[in-house]
Amino acid sequence: MTSSDQIMHSLERFGALCADPAPLIYQRLFAQHPEFEDLFAMDSDGGVRGSMLTTCFECIIGLAEGSQLPRFELQSARLSHQGYGVPEARLDDMFTIIRDTCRDTLAGEWTPAMDTAWAEILSEIASMNHAPA
Numbered sequence: 001m002t003s004s005d006q007i008m009h010s011l012e013r014f015g016a017l018c019a020d021p022a023p024l025i026y027q028r029l030f031a032q033h034p035e036f037e038d039l040f041a042m043d044s045d046g047g048v049r050g051s052m053l054t055t056c057f058e059c060i061i062g063l064a065e066g067s068q069l070p071r072f073e074l075q076s077a078r079l080s081h082q083g084y085g086v087p088e089a090r091l092d093d094m095f096t097i098i099r100d101t102c103r104d105t106l107a108g109e110w111t112p113a114m115d116t117a118w119a120e121i122l123s124e125i126a127s128m129n130h131a132p133a
């Protein structure tokens with residue numbers, strides 16, 4: 001299996017084991033960064049959180065498939081999130097939290113090859129997020 005297959009397989013298993021990962025992911029985000037919870041106070045039905053998470057998954061899948069679109073998606077998120085009061089350097093944390101939640105959900109099914117593939121993709125995302133403007 002290629003690295004991209006490892007990411008896709010881990011996400012497929014994540015989806016199969018956990019119908020709605022949003023609560024787990026946002027719980028983890030707010031545990032690590034309590035200051036971010038208030039930013040979603042107006043999101044009473046979880047719609048914004050859901051749509052943000054969908055965009056994050058699209059970025060991960062796009063990168064795994066070799067698409068250039070996530071680069072633009074991340075660039076746009078860097079700008080929009082400055083306006084929300086989220087520092088650029090914190091955007092990466094969302095992807096790390098998605099990986100950690102996926103790994104914990106897969107538990108015994110998580111493999112060293114998945115771990116390596118995710119480490120690669122997280123470092124690719126970090127290099128994009130911190131690229132000079």
Ligand code: HEM
Pocket residue numbers: 029036039040047048049051052055056059073074077081084086090091092093094095
């Ligand atoms: C720790 C990291 C992050 C925090 C704290 C955060 C916070 C937020 C907040 C507070 C909003 C709602 C703004 C509003 O409508 O008032 C938002 C929206 C959004 N975020 Fe994030 N964000 C993070 C990471 C990301 C990442 C990595 C992406 C994707 C590349 C992303 C994509 C989006 C999108 C697309 C929306 C708009 C959703 C919609 O209204 O439909 N966010 N984010």
